[in-house]
Structures are given as structure tokens and as C-alpha cells.
Amino acid sequence: MGLIVQKFGGTSVGSPEKIMNAANRAAEESQKGNSVVVVVSAMGKTTDHLVSLAAEITQKPSKREMDMLLSTGEQVTISLLTMALQAKGYDAVSYTGWQAGISTEHVHGNARISGIDTEKIEKRLSEGKIVVVAGFQGFADGSEITTLGRGGSDTTAVALAAALKADKCDIYTDVTGVYTTDPRFVKGARKLEGISYDEMLELANLGAGVLHPRAVEFAKNYGVPLEVRSSTEAERGTLIEEETDMEQNLIVRGIAFEDQVSKVTVCGLQNGLMALSTIFKTLASHGINVDIIIQSTADAQIASLSFSVKTGEVEETVHVLETYKVELGFERIEFENGLAKVSIVGSGMVSNPGVAAEMFHVLAKEQIEVKMVSTSEIKVSTVVGHADMVKAVEALHDAFELSEQPAGVLGAN
Template sequence: MQTIVAKFGGPAIATPEKIQQVAKKVINEQAKGINLVVVVSSMASVRRELRQFAQEITDQPSKREMDVLVATGAQMTSSLLAMAIQEQGGKAVSLTGWQAGIYTNSTHQNARVDTVDTARLKKHLALGEIVVVAGFQGITEDECISTLGKGGSETSAVVIGVAIGAERIDIYSNVDGIYTADPMIVQQASKLKELSYDEMLELANLGAHILHPRAVELAKKYFMPIVVRSNQSDVEGTLIKGDIEMEKNLIVRGVAYESDIIRLTIGYDSYETASLSEVFSILAEHDINVDIIVQAVIDNVKPTISFTISKDEFAESLRVLESSKLSLGFSFADFEVGLAKVSIVGSGMASNPGVAARMFARLGKEHIPVKMVSTSEIKVSVVVPQDEMIRAANVLHDEFNLAVKVMNQ
């Protein structure tokens, strides 16, 4: 019998009424003759309330105790969904992450899954039950509750799917698939029938928040197909897998954007005092994520290192740099706010030279200044003024002919 893992989160489980709708949907799915494991996250309102409770107790809660506290949110959702399935005549059982056999390392709040013991999951599936698993959590070797960090529920779904040999992972969302751009800012955006793992990874890392990169990386590693589909309507979603069929020979298959980018620049009196490794080692030690990096070394000009960070990490980055100024040996630091990153992604770019030139030419024609550039085999990213972000996304979507209704071909 075919086995599918379905993940529900966010808007799909925001209220008891919506949980009842999910119950109806999963009962109908099971009725198609499949074994079904459902992974759920916590309600956003409950998650916020749990964190607020902790803040009212202490300004510095231990990571271990926060894992114990926050894990209860998804446990509540899994229990409510199991009740709703039973109320509608289905057979269901709820399991916590550790009851589902998810064993992790001991890094609280950002644990990594080591193994999954599938015995209990398979026992319940053999009984014809829909197994509802609390996502985002597991248990350490010394039997402490752990949570998996950002993208934890999607990660739970993928590792369970891999462990039990599922046919695929269905990610139910408030969108009905992956689009060539965010339909909220690009009206001509079209839904894609398929995406490769690499394309989805780039889009996820570049600002498309439908899937977390960590879950996509795991799916790619174990060749686990993922379908992103609607939690509101029964329509075809977007399949994410290894090899894809090129749609209308689209070289570029998606446009992504990320707002609130800050460019930090540090300068040195001489090249001998500049050290890329030391700068980024110190930032990494403080868990500061750096994106686009540009080093300028020109004769008779003081060398500089520029890099981009998110707005949320700006204050911490300045503090770290200032406290390390003597050891790093830089003479000045500057920053620029009000920036955004706009990117084009497509696996066809690897075998089609000239895509970047075409991108720059169109932005130049539209008088949109490009402040920094980053490339990989299947993507090109540019940093532009934030007030030009939406226009840049739209003109690039138009430049690469992404307005075709690819799902209707």
C-alpha cells in the first residue's frame, strides 16, 4: 500500500474550525487507499503565547527548558487533529516527536536528526490509523526533549518520509504551488508544474518562504519527491524532484526577492592587514549569516571588504565588528541601509551563457542601479535600492518571459 506523509502548518491549523477541515481532507486522502502520516506544527498564536509566558518568567530562559515548553504547541495541535479525525469517523492516533521515534543530537533549539525508529509508526499504520505527529521536535540520546529550529516541521515530515519509505511528501500551504514569482507583487506570475531540488533550494534561500532550505536539502539527499499544494482546494500542486521537464524552454524559471538588506563595508590601510577568513570567522562565531561578499583590492586605493546581512542582524554585526576592531585590523567601517536583493533562478542557466548580461541590460534600461552582484551556476542575484525592488522583480519576470501560463500547457 502506498504511504504518503502530509504536513500542515500555519493558516491550515489556525483555529479549531480549520483543524476540522484538515481532518476531513486527510480522511478523504486515506480513503484513496493509502497509508497516511500527518505532521503538524503549532498554531502561531499558541507559539507566541508560550514564548510570552517564558519572557514573563525570565529574560534568559535555558534552551533546554524552552524546548520543553515550545514543543507542547505542536503536541496540542496533533492531539486536536486526532480528535477531529475520530469525531468524523476516522481512525487516528497522535504521537509526539519522540513517540514517533525521532532521535536528535543535543543542540537544543536547533537540533539535527540522527535516526528515526519507525517501529511505532508502522504499527499504527498497520492498524489502519492516520498517524498525526507533532512536528519540529524529537528526543536526545539522554532523553531530553529537543526542537529542530527553523523549518523544523517540514524537516520532521521529510525525515519520517525517508525513514518509512514514503512515496512522497505533501506540503499543504495557503498557496496552491510554487510560482514564477510572488503573485502578490508580480501579477503575471504563473504556477510551475515542476521544479528541481536545486532550483527550489535557490528560491528558498533567496527569499521564497514556502519551503525551508533544510527540508529541501534532505529531500534532495534521499531523492524524496515533495509536492507543494493548497490546503483550501483540491488542485494540482508543484512537484519538486531531481530531473524535471523544461517548460517552454524556460531558461529562468523563477524570480525571488528579499527586502531589508544592509551592506556593511570595512576598510584597511593596506592589503597586508586585510583578512577575509578572520572577519567571517568572527561573524560566524556569533551566528551572523553573511550573504553577498565583495573584496576590492586596487593599486593605490585602500582595500575594502563589503558584505550583506539581514536587518535583524545589523546591530549585532556592528557590535561584533567594533569589539573586534583591533584584532581584525580594519581602519573604518561603513554601512548602507534601504537595500533589497532580487534574484533570477533556473537550471537552464548553466548551459545558456549571457543570462546575466541580459539581466543587467534590462535593469540598466529601466534605470535600476545595481549595487552588488552574486552568481552561482543556476542563479544571479543583484542588490538594488529597496524602493526599486518590486519594479525590478516585475521587469525581470517580463524580460525572461515568465508570464506564460505554464500549468495549462
């Protein structure tokens, strides 16, 4: 007996049939005697449809009106899911973000949750109701509808779990858990039983795509145990919680990768150290996200600077930099498309300094050229040619023995 928060993403509620399926999941937990709060996203392609409607009206919709528009998506899902639960004989009630008491800062399009008044939800739970809450949305200043931006429904679920002191937050999705790497590309990819918040954070940030980094960070800060699991398969998923002994013997926990990466090099920088901050401030003010940054100094005055961006943003990056060429003070810009980023992640790295070296060794053996490198305490990222991406992931997956079930937890399922 406990309190469970369940979250179903867009693909898990993409049709009336899938909504019925999500209702079954909630009903199962209720049957076990648990109190259940369900958080849902908009149905499948709904958000895309609404965005394209707005695009037919104007290319620059105001963020407030976009929030007004997009927040209807989850409202449709909560009502349908609640109807499904009621049709199955369960007492259930739906709440939008504002009805559920989810306050946010007064920012449109990307608001952060500032507090949750849980009184109403707790009252409904104590009456034995399943409470269905719209993810992704909240309210500010008493009555303004706001949205939380990308990964917003994950964040709603975790924040509600934290505020309600839930025993667990289950993230239902279209995969069965968090894998050592993407199983669509690497045959030996294995589902992890457990992973720490920090590792999940690196994997989430690195494009594993199962769970939004904001939600993981929130869960870490409030100690909410998460489980990523399939909305259609019955099997256990992957538990995300504070560092445990589970699979501790694994130095590398997973391998993330993404393509559509480009490398931009600014050559002949004249302003030395100042250039660094000026260039990235300029790019940031134009909304361009820079990932890996490498500075190589030829002599004290003339240096060059490389960084990676998404390939889709190369053109604007070059345009912005050329516009400010005089102020920034450089000779020329070079760029290389068709690259990919491959990263190994694992909290065991902190105490194993040889991991990066082992990674480079594996890549060298496969004759894969490493074009950029970036490291943190629990990850090493490399930029390689797109053609080498899957080969690199497979070789690393083998070398770090990720396909094998760790001895310590064999049979734990």
C-alpha cells in the same frame, strides 16, 4: 494505493475550524485507500505566545527548557487533529516526536534528526490507522526532548517520508504552490507545475518562504517527491523532484526577492587576505549572518570589503567590528540601509552563460543601479535600492517570459 505523508503548517492548523479542514485532507487520502501519516506544526500563534511567556520569566532561557516549552505546541495540535479524525469516524492515533521514534543529536533548539525508528508507526498503519505526528521535535539520549529549529516540521515530514519510503510528501500551506515570483507583488506571477530540488533550494534560501531549505535538501538527498499545495483549495500544487523535462525550456524558473537588506563596507583594510577570514569569523561568533560578499583590491596592501546583512543586524555588525578595530586593522566602516536583494533562479542557467548579462541589461534599461552581485550555477543575485525592488522583479519577470505557460506542458493539468 500508497503511503502519503502530509504536513500542515501553523496557519493551516491555526484554529479548530482549520484543524477540521486538515482532517478532511487526511480523510480524503485515506478514502482513496492510501496509508496516511500527518505531520503538524503548533497552531498559528501558539509558539509566539509560549516565547513571550518565557520572556516574562527571563531574557536568557536555557535551550533545553525552551525545547520543553515549545514542544507542547505541536502536542496540542496532534491531539486535536486526531480527535477531529476520530469524530469523522476514522481510526487515528497521535504521537509526539519521542513517541514516533524520531531521534536527534543531543542539541537543543536546532537539532538534526539522526534516525527514525518506524516500527510503531508502521504497525499502526498496518492496522489501518491514520498516524498523526508532532513536527519540529524529537528526542536524544533516550529521553531528552529536542526541537529541530526553523522549518522543523517540514523536515520532520520529509524525514518520515524518507524513513517510511513514502510515495509522496505533501506540504499543505496557505499558498497554492511555488510561484515564478511573489504573486502579492507581481500580477503576472504564475504557479509552477514542477521545479527541481536545486531550484527550490535556491528559491527557499532566497526567501520565497514556502518550504524550508533543510527539508528540501533532505528530500533531495533521499529522493522524496514533494508537493507544495494549498490546505484550502483543491487544485494541484507544485511538484518538487529530481530534474525532469518539465518546463526545461525555461532558463529562469523563478524570481525571489527580499527587502531589509543593508550593505556594509569596511574601508582601508591593512591585513589583506587575512582580514577576510578574521572579519567573518568575528561576525559569525556574534551570530551575525553575512550574505553577499565582495572584495575589491585597490592595491596589494590596502583593500576594502563589502558585504550584505539584514538591516536589523547592521547596528550590531558595526559595533562588533569597531570593538575589534585594532585587531582587524581597518580605517573606517560605511553602511547603506534601504536596499533589497533580487535573484533569478533556474537550473537552465548552467548551460546559458548569457543569463547574468541579460539580467543586468534588463535592470540597466529600467535605470536600476546594481550595488552588489553574487552568482551560483543556478542563480544570480543582485542588490538594488529598495525603491527599485518590485520594478526590478516585474521587469525581470517580463523579460524572462515567466508569465507565459511553457508550450511543452500546456494542458498537462
